[in-house]
Amino acid sequence: MTSSDLGDFLRARRARLRPGDVGLASYGRRRVAGLRREEVAVLAGMNSDYYARLEQGRERGPSSQVLDAISAALRMDEAAREHLFRLAGTAPGGDRPQPREAVGAALRQLLDGYTSTPAFVLNPATDLLAANAMAEALFSPFAQRDNLARMTFLDPAARRFFVHPDRAAEAVVAGLRHATGLDPRYPRLLDLVRELGSASADFAGLWSAHTVRGKTYETKELDHPDIGRLSLTFQSFDVRGAPGQQLVVYHAEPESPSARGLTLLARLGNPPATDRPS
Incomplete structure (x- = not known):
């Protein structure tokens, strides 16, 4: 997977949440669907510029702690959290054998x-x-x-x-x-x-x-x-x-x-x- 895959995934997950879904108040007219980057950063307890760099593919190799915080902020279930880790290249199992096509x-x-x-x-x-x-x-x-x-x-x-x-x-x-x-x-x-x-x-x-x-x-x-x-x-x-x-x-x-x-x-x-x- 590439950094753009990780960014696409984060943007898609962010777009499906509204401030009320995560306990945030919403003020003024919103120009984006779902949460803003700054709101995700606040929920995850990290610098907003760092989170923006992750979405833009300018930051590589986020730690497990960072990914855990982002998955919690974006309300990911276990399957989505596992997918996030793999996109970031952090989850184990990167050398999985290729699937078999013949049935025994x-x-x-x-x-x-x-x-x-x-x-x-x-x-x-x-x-x-x-x-x-x-x-x-x-x-x-x-x-x-x-x-x-x-x-x-x-x-x-x-x-x-x-x-x-x-x-x-x-x-x-x-x-x-x-x-x-x-x-x-x-x-x-x-x-x-x-x-x-x-x-x-x-x-x-x-x-x-x-x-x-x-x-x-x-x-x-x-x-x-x-x-x-x-x-x-x-x-x-x-x-x-x-x-x-x-x-x-x-x-x-x-x-x-x-x-x-x-x-x-x-x-x-x-x-x-x-x-x-x-």
Whole structure:
């Protein structure tokens, strides 16, 4: 990452806060969206000129104490704080191994073992490296089932498939932002960001907001053309021995309409699990 990346991130985080959000009074007409640099400096307990130099890329190598103060002042959650440290070159893990693009046999067998719920493997660029039959059936409305970000922004089916398409788009971009902080040199991810930034104005706008969030535990509200509405929670797990890979498993509340919908999906006769090229 470059100093301009750090400055862009700080400006975007500053722009989303109002004085009232952080306990400051607001006087007069404001010429900037969100907090002023001087206000962030006061909240962080530092010299305003020093903070300005950080945003402008003229100050390098801020200490952990400075970054902690800035993250607190800008009300960052843990994912955003981690991203800030990595942009500043302070967080450990700068020599992360490049993600693996091939799914091992043992993990494939695990996917095949999920016969009643969708399960798939992603790399940091959200390529679908492998998917079980249920995941293939779940994503069947999309013309190409190869990359979740591309499916979300470039396939018209996404506007119908996601009950809250704007929320789904925001989550995808926040996850990609998180991934770039973890591995800023990953070629596949950089290529994807360039592609989507050129092809989708919606993606470009969300990318410039610098929202950061990793995959954890969330609810997906989906509308499948063959099944109807599905409310699914998902959990993701880092794959040991395969850097960058995440196993994602969707599931429904037992005895719920969504659980019955997954049962129907399983009965429709789906193809076997498949590997995806990177």
